[in-house]
Amino acid sequence: MKLQQVNFAIVASICAFILIGVVGIIAPAFHYLPAINAYTFSLTPWVTLFNTPEFVSSITLTLVSGLAATFISLMLAFAAVAAFHQSWILRFFQKSLAPILAVPHAAIAIGLLFLLSPSGWLIRLFTTFERPPNWITVQDPYTLSLILALVIKETPYLIFVILACLPQIKANESLNIGRSMGYHSAAIWQKILLPAIYPLIRLPIFIVLAFSLTVVDLALIIGPNTPSTFAVTVFRWFKDADLNERFVASSGAVFLMILVFLTFLLWECTYRLLSHFAKKFRTQGVRHPTLSKLYPWVGSLYFLLLFFVSLAGIILFIWSFAKRWRFPDIFPSRWSLANIERNGDLLLDLSGNTLFVAIVSTLLALAISIVVLEVKRINTLNTTFFDRLIYLPILLPQVGFLFGIQIFFIRIGFSGHLPAVITLHLFYVLPYVYLTLHGAYLAYNQNYFIQACALTQKPIRSFFQIKLAMLKAPIFSAFAIGFSVSIAQYLPTLVAGNGLISTLTTEAVTLASSGERKIVSLLALMQSIFPLIVFIFAIWLPKVWTPIRIHLKTRLSKPFPPTLSTKK
Amino acid sequence: MVLDMIKKMLTLSLITTGLSYAYADNWQATLDEAKGQTVNFNAWGGAENINDYIEWAGKNIKEKYGVTLKHVKLVDTADAIGRVLAEKAANNVNNGSIDLIWLNGENFRSLKENNFLHGPFSNDLPNYRYIDESSNKSLTLDFGTAVEGMESPWGKAQVIFIHDTETLANPPKSMAELLAYAKENPGRVTYPEPPQFLGTTFLKQALYELIADKTVLANPVDRVDFKQLTQPLWEFFNELHPVSWRSGTTFPSGSEEMIRLLDDQEIDVAFSFDTSAASVQISKGNLSDSVRSYIFDQGTISNTHFLAIPYNSTATAGAEVVANYFLSPEAQLQKQDSTVWGDLTVLNYEKMEKEHQALFDKQPRGVATLTLENLSNSVPEPHVSWVKALENEWRLRYAN
Numbered sequence: 001m002k003l004q005q006v007n008f009a010i011v012a013s014i015c016a017f018i019l020i021g022v023v024g025i026i027a028p029a030f031h032y033l034p035a036i037n038a039y040t041f042s043l044t045p046w047v048t049l050f051n052t053p054e055f056v057s058s059i060t061l062t063l064v065s066g067l068a069a070t071f072i073s074l075m076l077a078f079a080a081v082a083a084f085h086q087s088w089i090l091r092f093f094q095k096s097l098a099p100i101l102a103v104p105h106a107a108i109a110i111g112l113l114f115l116l117s118p119s120g121w122l123i124r125l126f127t128t129f130e131r132p133p134n135w136i137t138v139q140d141p142y143t144l145s146l147i148l149a150l151v152i153k154e155t156p157y158l159i160f161v162i163l164a165c166l167p168q169i170k171a172n173e174s175l176n177i178g179r180s181m182g183y184h185s186a187a188i189w190q191k192i193l194l195p196a197i198y199p200l201i202r203l204p205i206f207i208v209l210a211f212s213l214t215v216v217d218l219a220l221i222i223g224p225n226t227p228s229t230f231a232v233t234v235f236r237w238f239k240d241a242d243l244n245e246r247f248v249a250s251s252g253a254v255f256l257m258i259l260v261f262l263t264f265l266l267w268e269c270t271y272r273l274l275s276h277f278a279k280k281f282r283t284q285g286v287r288h289p290t291l292s293k294l295y296p297w298v299g300s301l302y303f304l305l306l307f308f309v310s311l312a313g314i315i316l317f318i319w320s321f322a323k324r325w326r327f328p329d330i331f332p333s334r335w336s337l338a339n340i341e342r343n344g345d346l347l348l349d350l351s352g353n354t355l356f357v358a359i360v361s362t363l364l365a366l367a368i369s370i371v372v373l374e375v376k377r378i379n380t381l382n383t384t385f386f387d388r389l390i391y392l393p394i395l396l397p398q399v400g401f402l403f404g405i406q407i408f409f410i411r412i413g414f415s416g417h418l419p420a421v422i423t424l425h426l427f428y429v430l431p432y433v434y435l436t437l438h439g440a441y442l443a444y445n446q447n448y449f450i451q452a453c454a455l456t457q458k459p460i461r462s463f464f465q466i467k468l469a470m471l472k473a474p475i476f477s478a479f480a481i482g483f484s485v486s487i488a489q490y491l492p493t494l495v496a497g498n499g500l501i502s503t504l505t506t507e508a509v510t511l512a513s514s515g516e517r518k519i520v521s522l523l524a525l526m527q528s529i530f531p532l533i534v535f536i537f538a539i540w541l542p543k544v545w546t547p548i549r550i551h552l553k554t555r556l557s558k559p560f561p562p563t564l565s566t567k568k
Numbered sequence: 569m570v571l572d573m574i575k576k577m578l579t580l581s582l583i584t585t586g587l588s589y590a591y592a593d594n595w596q597a598t599l600d601e602a603k604g605q606t607v608n609f610n611a612w613g614g615a616e617n618i619n620d621y622i623e624w625a626g627k628n629i630k631e632k633y634g635v636t637l638k639h640v641k642l643v644d645t646a647d648a649i650g651r652v653l654a655e656k657a658a659n660n661v662n663n664g665s666i667d668l669i670w671l672n673g674e675n676f677r678s679l680k681e682n683n684f685l686h687g688p689f690s691n692d693l694p695n696y697r698y699i700d701e702s703s704n705k706s707l708t709l710d711f712g713t714a715v716e717g718m719e720s721p722w723g724k725a726q727v728i729f730i731h732d733t734e735t736l737a738n739p740p741k742s743m744a745e746l747l748a749y750a751k752e753n754p755g756r757v758t759y760p761e762p763p764q765f766l767g768t769t770f771l772k773q774a775l776y777e778l779i780a781d782k783t784v785l786a787n788p789v790d791r792v793d794f795k796q797l798t799q800p801l802w803e804f805f806n807e808l809h810p811v812s813w814r815s816g817t818t819f820p821s822g823s824e825e826m827i828r829l830l831d832d833q834e835i836d837v838a839f840s841f842d843t844s845a846a847s848v849q850i851s852k853g854n855l856s857d858s859v860r861s862y863i864f865d866q867g868t869i870s871n872t873h874f875l876a877i878p879y880n881s882t883a884t885a886g887a888e889v890v891a892n893y894f895l896s897p898e899a900q901l902q903k904q905d906s907t908v909w910g911d912l913t914v915l916n917y918e919k920m921e922k923e924h925q926a927l928f929d930k931q932p933r934g935v936a937t938l939t940l941e942n943l944s945n946s947v948p949e950p951h952v953s954w955v956k957a958l959e960n961e962w963r964l965r966y967a968n
Contacts, residue, residue, distance in 0.1 A: 035657030036682065053964035119832035132834045134755025134814065141817045225761055225818055226967040239646050240763075242956075243653055243678055324853050327832045334853070342616070410654030416665070499647025500640060510614070510643055516854075517828065 007375040010368055011386055017405070017427065018392055024404025028250035035407065036243050045251035052248065054227035059259070062230040065143035065223070066213035066263065069150035073208060076151065076305075077158035078197075079298035082189035085171070089299075093159060096306055098539075100156040102480070102531040103313075104488035106509050107524040109149045109221040111312025113138055114319065114517065116145060119327045121315050132327055139224055146223040150215070152305050154208045158201070159302075165200040169193065186292030191282045195275065202268075207394050209267060210260050214397035217490035217505075221512045230256060231399050235491075238403050253400025260397060313528070319521030339518045346507075351526060354487060354503040357418065358530075361425035362482035365433040366475065368426075370468075372434065373441045390431045402495040409496060416500040424492035433482040440474035473542040480538035484531035504530075595694055598885045603634040605886030610648040611670035613641020617848065621909045624902065629893050635886045640666075649675050652684050652878050664880030668887040670722065672873040673711040673765065677952060679876065680718055686877040686884050688717025693888065695895035696720070700916035705948045706872040707914065712952030719874035720891040723903060723911040725841040726870035726943055727769060728861040730827065730936075736836045741865045743777045746837070747804065750811040756836040758813035758829070760822050761967075763959045766841055767819065771958045773869050775801045776947050785950035789957040798958070802965060809966065816966070831855050841871075843943060844910020847934020851907075860936050867945035872914060897924040906934035912943070 027033065031042040049055065084090035100108075115121050119132040127133075138145045166172075171193055178188035219229045227233060234256060237249035319325070320339060322332035340347070372386055405424070409415040414423075448470060452462035468475065493506050502510075508523035613619055619639065626637035642648055648669050655664050671679070679685050690696060699721060701707050706724075708715050731739040740746040750757040760767035776782060778800040784792050809816030813835050820826045826838035827849050842848075849855040875894060877887045893899055897920055900913040917925060933939065 033657075035653050053960070054968040057968040119829075119834050132832055134834075136814045136817055139814075139818045225821075227963075239644065242674060243649075243682070326856070327834075346616075406650075407654055407657060410651065411658040413658065413660070415654065416651070494643075498651055499642045499644060502641075502643060506643065516824065 003371060003375055003378075006371050007386075010372060011389065014389060014427075014430075018389075018396070018401075020408050021396075021401040021404040024407055025250050025253050025400045026404075028247055029254045030251075031247055033246060033250075036246075038247070045247035048248045049251045049255065054233060058227045058230045058233045061141075061143055061224060061227065062213055062259070063263070065146050065150065065219075065229060066209060067267075068143075069147045069154060069212045070205065070209045070267075072147065073151050073154035073158055074205060075298060076155045076301055077162055078189075078194055079295050080155075080159055080302045081162050081166075081299075082186065082194065083295035083299035085175075085185070085189075093302055094163065097156045097160050098535050099532060100153070100309055101160065102484045102535045103309075103528040104484070104505060104524075104531070105149070105153045105215075106217050106221065106488065106490060106505055106512070107316065107528045108152060108309065108312055109218050110508060110512050110520055110524045111316050112145070112149055112152070112308065113222050113512065114315050114521070115308070115312050121311065121330075124328050124330050129328060138222055141224045141226070143224055143229070146219055146229070148308070149218055149222050150212050152308060153218075154212070155302065155305060158204065158208065161201045161204040162197055165197055168200065169196045182287050184288045184292050186295050187287060187289045189295070190289055190291070195278075195282070198271070198275075203391065206264055206267075207391075209263060210395045210397070213260050213263060214256060214399060216399055217509045220509060230259070231397065234399050238399070249403070250400075253397065253403065256397045257400055260395070316521045316525045316528075319517050320525050322518055339522055343519055343522065347522065347526065350502060350504045350507055350523070351530075353418070353421075353501060354505070354527075355530065357421050357425055357493070357503065358483050358486035361422045361429050361486050362433065362479055364422070364426050365430040365482050366437075366479060368430060369434040369437050369478070370441070373437065377442060377446070390434055393427050394431050398491045402491050406495045406498075410498070415496065416498040418501060420496040420498075421493055421501055424496040425486045425489055428489055428492060429482040429485050432485045433478045436478040436481050437474055441471060444471060472545060476538040476542050480531070480535045483534045487527060487531050594692070598888055599633060601885035602883070602889040605883040606636040606638055607667045607883050607886040607890050608638050608640050608665060609668045609670070609890065610640045610642055610645075610666045612643075612645055613639065614643070617909050621903060624908075625890075625894065625899055628899075629890055632893070633889050635889050637890055645669070645671055645675050649678055652679060652880075653682070655880060656682075656684065661880050663882055664878050666878045667881040667883045668890055669876050669878065670873065671719070671876055672871065673713075673952070674955070676710050676719055676874065676876060677713045679878070680713060684879055685718045686879050686881060686887075687719075689877065689884075689888055690715070690720035690874075690891065691717045693720060693892040693895060695892050695897075698895065698897065698915040698919045700919055703916050704870070704872065704914075704946070706870060709949075710874060711871065711949045711955065715874070719876035720895060721872050721914040722875050722891075722894055723900075724870060724872050724914050726843055726863070726912065726946055727766075727773060727839055727841055727868035728843050728845070728863055728938065728943075729868075730830060730838045730840065730846045730855075730859060730861050731836060732830065732833075732856060732859050734856070734858045735833060739837055739862060741862070743774045743804065743864075747808055749836075750808055753836065754811040755813050755815070755834075757808070757811070758820060758826070758835055759839075760826065761819035762962045763955075764822050766823050766839070768955055768959055769841065769869050770839070771801070771962060772950055772954065773864070773947070774804060775950070775954075775958070776869070777864070777866055778804055785954065786948075788951050789953040794957055794961075798961065802961075805962075805966070827855060830859075842910065843912055844906040844934055844937045846936035847906050848910060850934075850936060857935065861938055863938070863943065863945060865945075867947045869949060870943075870946035871949050897921075897927070901927055901931065904928075905931060906937050907932075910934065910937060912940070 028038075029045055031038055031040060031045055080093060081090065084093065113120075117132075117138045118135045120137070123129060123132065174192050175185060175188055178192065179185065183191075214231045216231050216235050219232045220235075223229050223232060225232075228236070230252070234249055234252040237245045237252060240249075318332065321335050321337065323334035323336035323338060325332035376384055376386075402424070406415070409420055414420045444467065449462060449467045452466040453459045456462055487503075488505060490505050490509050493501065493503050497503075497506070504523050504527040508520055508527055511520045511523070609622065611618075611622060619641065622637070622639045626639065629635050629637050648666055649671075652664065652666060699707060704724070707721055710719065729739065740749045746757060759770040762768045762771055775798065776785065779785070779797060784797060813820075813829070820829060823838070823840040823842070823845065826835065827840070827845065829835045830838040831854055840846075843861070846855060846859050846861045850857050850859060875891045877884055877891075881887055895915070897915060900915050901924070903909050903911050904913050913928070917928065920928070
């Protein structure tokens with residue numbers, strides 16, 4: 001009963017939160033913002049929006065980069081899985097997923113920036129220019145570098161999602177049957193498996209699409225700037241010193257929400273259309289599709305992504321310890337630790353904030369997820385309202401929603417404090433933690449817990465000592481994912497912290513384009529190392545937990561029984 | 569007649585002495601009130617040397633006046649403006665979180681026009697006597713917005729250009745020369761993207777050089793023929809962009825990025841609003857020691873940055889004491905030291921006492937920092953309305 005009430009309170013507060021954010025952005029979009037004495041509803045923000053010089057070009061860039069990045073990531077992921085299924089290559093790819101997913105996207109973008117720019121490492125390594133060529137290799141007006149950064153970040157996620165649904169569609173069985181009927185594996189993937197996978201991963205694809213269309217930090221670092229993608233343009237309006245810019249910013253943010261929704265529709269319609277026409281080809285009985293040779297080629301591109309990520313990581317590391325590193329030197333001419341010494345206090349401060357926010361928000365998200373899942377288990381496992389609601393934080397564009405929340409936070413005097421930052425992080429961490437924990441938690445054999453209760457008569461203790469202890473592996477993975485999501489948050493920290501609280505991420509993004517390559521690299525490096533460590537622990541701890549616990553217990557309890565027994 | 573005059577003079581002098589007494593009394597009252605207060609100083613915290621300077625000042629202020637200075641390090645000053653706005657929205661009119669804020673230009677205008685400021689106060693600060701308002705227009709007109717005592721001057725900035733003597737011995741010293749240089753060396757010249765303030769400043773600098781009658785720039789933009797006046801400017805950029813860095817498709821984010829590009833030799837000329845930027849970056853290992861700074865022959869844009877007090881501050885007296893201390897010769901001298909910060913003083917040399925003048929005379933400069941004399945050729949900011957007009961037109965033409 002009590003649990004039900006807590007669950008209700010959780011759902012209600014998430015709903016209220018979303019409502020406040022959405023209303024907070026829609027009202028100023030129609031010129032209602034009491035803070036600066038604007039009480040009259042009007043359409044002027046929209047007229048201004050449609051008349052801004054960069055409106056059309058900015059939207060075009062957003063659509064091109066968002067759609068291209070999603071489509072390319074999806075094709076790469078499909079091809080990699082289809083071409084290398086049951087081979088060592090896919091197992092190798094699989095091992096690379098967690099680290100890439102763990103590293104914050106800002107860090108990857110910063111690494112790429114230092115790698116690809118005309119004075120970057122690639123040109124230093126592979127050309128003999130004495131001065132950097134006047135090439136446009138990053139922040140290009142065609143968004144190619146932005147698309148590359150997005151693809152690097154999204155492909156591993158999609159591979160992960162596809163692999164997760166293979167058992168569900170009985171991929172191995174289908175492959176065996178198909179092969180026995182003379183079909184080439186590529187044909188089976190193309191005709192049977194991929195069409196079966198797509199509906200299962202539709203939501204993750206939409207998450208990727210929404211992210212690509214609305215991302216701010218990544219586009220700030222490596223995206224074009226005359227004009228910028230629409231999300232960045234809106235973000236700039238919000239940050240303008242002229243408070244009247246908030247109106248056009250708000251209408252822009254609302255427009256972005258609509259745009260994302262329309263893009264979903266467009267994507268879905270295209271899919272339906274394609275799958276309708278593809279039916280004919282699928283049933284023609286062709287054993288060797290002409291495209292079959294393409295799969296390994298496209299799939300191998302994933303190696304290229306890995307290559308970029310590795311070099312990006314290495315260059316961040318080198319810059320962190322460089323004192324002087326001029327073009328065209330391949331390595332720094334002078335190394336030093338001064339970078340770390342001089343910025344020691346700053347790094348300590350930022351890391352403290354970052355870790356505190358990440359740990360607290362993830363622990364809260366775990367607690368909430370467990371409550372909601374317990375209630376769902378009791379309520380016969382039907383898909384709940386919460387199951388649908390939880391996707392909203394991921395799908396709503398941050399740039400609009402958060403600025404809607406901002407005014408509310410300040411109004412209640414909440415802004416600029418750590419609890420505010422933790423609250424916003426929780427909002428974005430919770431979906432990932434919940435979705436990660438969902439399957440394993442509900443699949444738990446409740447009989448263990450019932451037995452334990454029957455034996456000890458202590459349900460709460462049994463819950464922790466038996467049920468949660470048995471679920472420690474999924475709980476640790478959920479924690480690791482939540483933690484890395486929190487570390488990566490840029491806009492939520494900025495909006496809730498109100499310029500008073502900074503983390504490794506906000507500082508790294510702010511400084512990314514500045515001259516301070518050394519400190520930026522150091523920030524990005526630290527930002528990547530924390531989630532990596534947590535991921536390693538999440539994999540390693542569950543395996544050794546019980547042995548270590550038993551070992552400790554026996555060592556701690558050993559001294560007493562012998563002394564007692566000797567007395568006897 | 570003569571008697572009359574003497575009488576007048578006497579009364580006048582009486583009034584003035586009375587005034588100065590009242591004035592001193594008032595200031596003593598402010599000092600008394602300030603004792604024990606904590607001043608939340610919201611200032612951009614992105615540069616370590618500036619943060620250290622503020623910490624140094626905080627210690628002295630604590631010792632001298634018993635006021636605690638708390639530096640709230642901002643990522644972006646606009647965040648603080650947003651906070652004042654939001655506090656107003658939340659009806660928080662006497663318990664604000666900001667007591668003193670470092671700003672100028674747009675941010676000041678925004679706060680002043682919305683009546684979000686405490687004051688006038690700056691003209692009554694004791695150390696304001698060292699200011700010579702006639703020496704620089706930007707002391708009374710902050711990007712064209714009348715200061716009217718609502719903010720207290722803190723430091724002076726001027727555009728300086730930076731070049732590496734090893735790659736470029738004779739740098740271009742006017743917009744025309746810059747364009748000629750770019751045509752000979754495609755891709756080696758650029759400027760930050762407006763509305764970044766240094767980018768906008770570059771537009772103003774170019775306009776100032778390309779326009780025949782420079783006095784029109786002091787007028788509001790809606791009273792001049794903007795289209796016709798700025799025609800030479802857009803022709804200039806139309807020629808410059810195809811031969812500028814990355815063919816004018818992308819622009820740096822600000823001075824720091826330009827300095828990085830200069831060091832990478834992607835570009836040949838960088839510029840900054842911080843006159844000691846080159847020296848500071850050399851000492852950090854970010855520029856080679858053959859780098860020097862210079863200004864254009866016709867002079868470069870200069871402006872003043874200020875300290876203001878939000879209307880809902882809980883420590884206005886303390887904030888005034890802090891603002892006054894920052895105006896003192898002692899604090900201004902320390903600030904101008906290029907190993908500390910290198911920010912130019914706003915005080916007038918002639919108005920200072922002899923002993924202070926001597927200290928300023930003795931002050932060492934960084935290897936790549938110009939002398940005050942070298943910097944004397946400065947150009948005022950145009951009326952504030954030009955900013956938006958130039959930025960909009962620029963974005964309309966080049967950002968879509």
